[in-house]
Amino acid sequence: MISKFLPGSGWLKQVGLLLLLLSSAAMAVEDVVKFSDESLRPRYQQLLEELRCPKCQNQNLADSNSAISQDLRAEVQRLLGEGLTDAEIKEYLKNRYSEFILYRPELNRATWFLWAAPVVLVLLGGLIVLRLSRRKKPSASQESDIPVRSTDQQQRLDELLNSHKRGSE
Amino acid sequence: MNRLPLFIPFALCLALGAFLFFSLGKDPLDLPSALVGEPFPEFVLEELHEPERQVSTEDFDGQVLLVNVWATWCFACRIEHPWLNSLAKDGVVIVGLNYKDHRKLAQDWLQERGDPYQFSIFDPRGILGIDLGVYGAPETYLVDAEGVIRHRRVGVVDERVWNEEFRELYQQLVDEANDQ
Numbered sequence: 001m002i003s004k005f006l007p008g009s010g011w012l013k014q015v016g017l018l019l020l021l022l023s024s025a026a027m028a029v030e031d032v033v034k035f036s037d038e039s040l041r042p043r044y045q046q047l048l049e050e051l052r053c054p055k056c057q058n059q060n061l062a063d064s065n066s067a068i069s070q071d072l073r074a075e076v077q078r079l080l081g082e083g084l085t086d087a088e089i090k091e092y093l094k095n096r097y098s099e100f101i102l103y104r105p106e107l108n109r110a111t112w113f114l115w116a117a118p119v120v121l122v123l124l125g126g127l128i129v130l131r132l133s134r135r136k137k138p139s140a141s142q143e144s145d146i147p148v149r150s151t152d153q154q155q156r157l158d159e160l161l162n163s164h165k166r167g168s169e
Numbered sequence: 170m171n172r173l174p175l176f177i178p179f180a181l182c183l184a185l186g187a188f189l190f191f192s193l194g195k196d197p198l199d200l201p202s203a204l205v206g207e208p209f210p211e212f213v214l215e216e217l218h219e220p221e222r223q224v225s226t227e228d229f230d231g232q233v234l235l236v237n238v239w240a241t242w243c244f245a246c247r248i249e250h251p252w253l254n255s256l257a258k259d260g261v262v263i264v265g266l267n268y269k270d271h272r273k274l275a276q277d278w279l280q281e282r283g284d285p286y287q288f289s290i291f292d293p294r295g296i297l298g299i300d301l302g303v304y305g306a307p308e309t310y311l312v313d314a315e316g317v318i319r320h321r322r323v324g325v326v327d328e329r330v331w332n333e334e335f336r337e338l339y340q341q342l343v344d345e346a347n348d349q
Contacts, residue, residue, distance in 0.1 A: 095203055
């Protein structure tokens with residue numbers, strides 16, 4: 001436990017532990033955003049989730065702590081305060097940072113494939129499964145009439161096996 | 170039995186592998202720019218050396234020029250700077266955009282390393298930066314005589330990049346501007 005590594009004993013340790021716990025709370029307060037109208041907050045959160053940090057690339061604005069993300073968060077907050085709709089804010093940022101900034105890309109000539117691919121793949125997969133299952137059905141009913149080897153054939157088979165054994169000796 | 174269909178998954182995997190393999194060489198920071206072909210965004214900001222002077226796109230004055238986004242905190246800008254100096258010496262008009270920086274630090278920096286800029290826009294809060302879609306420094310924009318952005322480079326512009334991406338287009342734009 002941490003208390004082992006703290007100097008002093010008894011209550012002093014406990015105070016030390018308490019201070020440690022409080023320090024993390026103090027740091028967490030740093031990036032609190034203030035809104036004049038609290039109803040904007042959920043929209044703000046939602047937008048930050050859906051907007052991509054242009055610098056760090058695989059994080060959204062909510063997760064990233066890079067300088068540009070901080071600026072863009074402030075910008076989103078400012079635009080919300082000015083009364084722009086979510087779509088207008090996205091458009092505003094798209095005009096500056098290109099479509100790259102949208103984690104949910106718009107449907108257009110360059111992105112239709114992204115949107116269509118899952119549907120097409122599921123349909124294709126379903127089709128293949130359907131075809132395979134249809135093909136199996138008749139053969140399953142014929143399982144009982146696998147041709148039985150005639151004595152003639154069995155003889156030939158034994159001969160072949162034996163000749164192989166002899167050959168390898 | 171026709172075995173050709175059995176190779177379809179294999180072919181698909183091969184195609185996917187080839188696509189991923191050739192994507193490896195791409196620079197992930199090379200984002201498509203929303204502003205190429207668009208007019209340079211309007212701005213009114215202070216000049217870096219003369220705080221009382223306001224500069225705007227009107228100061229571009231119909232010249233073909235480069236706008237170079239830089240800052241003292243940007244390490245790559247130091248690497249890029251000598252090449253900008255030599256471009257300026259060759260008569261290329263460069264406008265500095267000092268991005269999210271401190272005035273005094275920026276002035277000292279230019280004093281020390283040479284000032285290739287015809288004038289410097291001072292943008293301590295990154296306002297013009299956001300309008301330009303800047304997400305780091307250095308970045309360099311080639312602006313034509315009509316004030317339209319024709320090319321954008323994210324990252325260092327050195328001799329190699331200049332020759333590969335800028336030289337030809339720059340010369341062509343200058344020639345066009347002279348013809349009119």
